[in-house]
Amino acid sequence: MAFIDNILDTPSYGWKDENGELVKPTPKQLWAEAFRRINVFRDKRNWITMTSWLMATLMVPFVIAFFFFHFSWPMLALAVLYTFVMISSHGTIWFHRYCTHKAYKFSHPIFRIITQNLAIKTFPEEIYVLSHHVHHVKSDMPGDPYNPKGGWLYCMLSDVNHQSINKNLSESDYKRAAFFMQHTGVWINSYEQYKKWGSVASPVYTIGLWLLNWGFWYGALYLIGGHSLACAIFSAAVIWFVGVRAFNYTGHGKGEEKHVHGLDFDRSNLSLNQSRPGLFAGEWHNNHHLYPGSARAGFLPGQLDIPWIYIYCLHKIGAVTSFHDSKKDFIRRYVEAQKVKEPVRETIVEPQRLQQVG
Numbered sequence: 018m019a020f021i022d023n024i025l026d027t028p029s030y031g032w033k034d035e036n037g038e039l040v041k042p043t044p045k046q047l048w049a050e051a052f053r054r055i056n057v058f059r060d061k062r063n064w065i066t067m068t069s070w071l072m073a074t075l076m077v078p079f080v081i082a083f084f085f086f087h088f089s090w091p092m093l094a095l096a097v098l099y100t101f102v103m104i105s106s107h108g109t110i111w112f113h114r115y116c117t118h119k120a121y122k123f124s125h126p127i128f129r130i131i132t133q134n135l136a137i138k139t140f141p142e143e144i145y146v147l148s149h150h151v152h153h154v155k156s157d158m159p160g161d162p163y164n165p166k167g168g169w170l171y172c173m174l175s176d177v178n179h180q181s182i183n184k185n186l187s188e189s190d191y192k193r194a195a196f197f198m199q200h201t202g203v204w205i206n207s208y209e210q211y212k213k214w215g216s217v218a219s220p221v222y223t224i225g226l227w228l229l230n231w232g233f234w235y236g237a238l239y240l241i242g243g244h245s246l247a248c249a250i251f252s253a254a255v256i257w258f259v260g261v262r263a264f265n266y267t268g269h270g271k272g273e274e275k276h277v278h279g280l281d282f283d284r285s286n287l288s289l290n291q292s293r294p295g296l297f298a299g300e301w302h303n304n305h306h307l308y309p310g311s312a313r314a315g316f317l318p319g320q321l322d323i324p325w326i327y328i329y330c331l332h333k334i335g336a337v338t339s340f341h342d343s344k345k346d347f348i349r350r351y352v353e354a355q356k357v358k359e360p361v362r363e364t365i366v367e368p369q370r371l372q373q374v375g
Contacts, residue, residue, distance in 0.1 A: 021154050024147060024194055025162060026181045029053070033159035039166055040159070047174050054177045062184055062215025066177040068223065069140045073258045076139075079251035087245035095246070096253040102323065104257045105298035107136035109324040112145045113305075116201045120312035121328050121340035128336040129202055137254040138230040140176065142203050143218045148180035150197060153309055156269070156286035163265035165272035165287065172266040173259075184215040191217075264294060268302045276303070280317075282351060283307045290320070299324035304347065311343035316351070 028050050030042040042050070053059065055067040083092070111132055114120040123129040148162040155161045162179035163172045171178075182194060188208045195205050195217050204222035206214060214220055238247035266272075269287040280290050281303040294300035299322040301314040308314070312329075315322030331337040 020190055020193060021151055022160060023183055023186070023190065025151055025160075025179065026183045028178050037159065039164060041167055042171070044170055047170050047178060050178045051174045054181065060215070062213075064214065064220055065141055065143060065216045065218065065223065066181055068227070069144050069176055072139055072227065073255055076251055076255035076258070079248045080255060082244070083248035083252045087243075087248050089245065092242075092245050092249040096249040096256075099250050099253040100256050100260070101293075101297045104136040104139075104254055105261075105294070105300075106323045106327070108257070108261060109299045110327055111135070112142065113149070113300075114312055114324060114328070116142050116146045116198070117149045118310050119200060120310055121332070122338050123331075124336055124338045126202060128331065132331075133202065134226075134230050134233070137234050137251060138227050139254055139258045141218055141223045141227075142201055143182070143198065143216060143223075144176055144180050146198055146201070147182055147194060147217070148175075153306070156288070156306065157272075163262075165266045165269040168272070169263075169266050173262045175265065176262065182215070182217060186211075264300070267291070268294065268300070296321050297323070308341075308343035308347060310341045312340040313342050313344055316344050316347040 028042075030046050030050065031040050034040055054063055055070050057063050057067050083096075115129075115132070123132070152161055152163065157164055157166060163175040165172060186194060191208050191211055195211075198217055199205060203217070204219035205217060206219055210219070211217065235247050235251070238250050268289060268291065270276075270289055272287065274287060275289060276284060276287075277290075281288070283303050283306045286306055288302045288306045290301045290303040294302065295315065299314055301316070301320050301322070304314045304316050304320075305311070313322055313325040314320075315325060328337060328340055332340060
């Protein structure tokens, strides 16, 4: 487990104390760490964490413009729909099921590029992917980058404080880390470039894609509905940017065991199947922790899975060549667990990921 323990940049307050218990930093420590991590004048290798926060900061003027100059109730309704359903589902489709877990494969890069840019870009892929692999291996334990036991602010600031790659990896460990992202289409730095920039992703690619994505979406939304629609949807994107960090906290019971018998079957971690993120974004999170590599997480009756519908439709038209669907195996194990009235306790980890992180 040495590699997975070392892949992320350890915060100044550390992951655990001398007794192996989670370090719970104070708000002052968390904010100090955050501003240290985005300071590109201190270390230019902080560019990717700075970019993540810069994206959010530059969306604030859209929020102001919408509420003070372009507000209307129909546009607000569209913004709410975009926040809770469209960009949330895209996060599950792209960042979660494809970039991190390779749950499906595209038949051609053009379909990957379209899927990648179906929504307004709010953070670089690298910020999500590497840390999420660690999250699955170390869920709710010291070293989990968004451990809910650290508190709400611990999770809200995790994108800059806990999710960056270790900037001092050996060449062999860097190549293993970069392998997690090779299928995403992101331009990968060489080891020498990584030592210079402190990231897997190329700065030119990351910033260039961000500008192209924003330019396309603002232009398209303006042509459809003017500045009012464009500002409303960009406002929705920044709200999701904040909300998805809150999910890292609430989706694991705010650090407490809140499993429901007959609904949450993986008791090896604190993840929960919650109705709102499940119905709106396919984030049936406890199901996902049981089967991380599945392109579908809505297994039980009533568990609508919009991202799965998108993936399956792409498969039917030939844009997706293959996918993993663990529903049948889940139902078999779910029925067996119900018969003996016991939860499923072990977490299923796809063999390919075990090989990568072992």
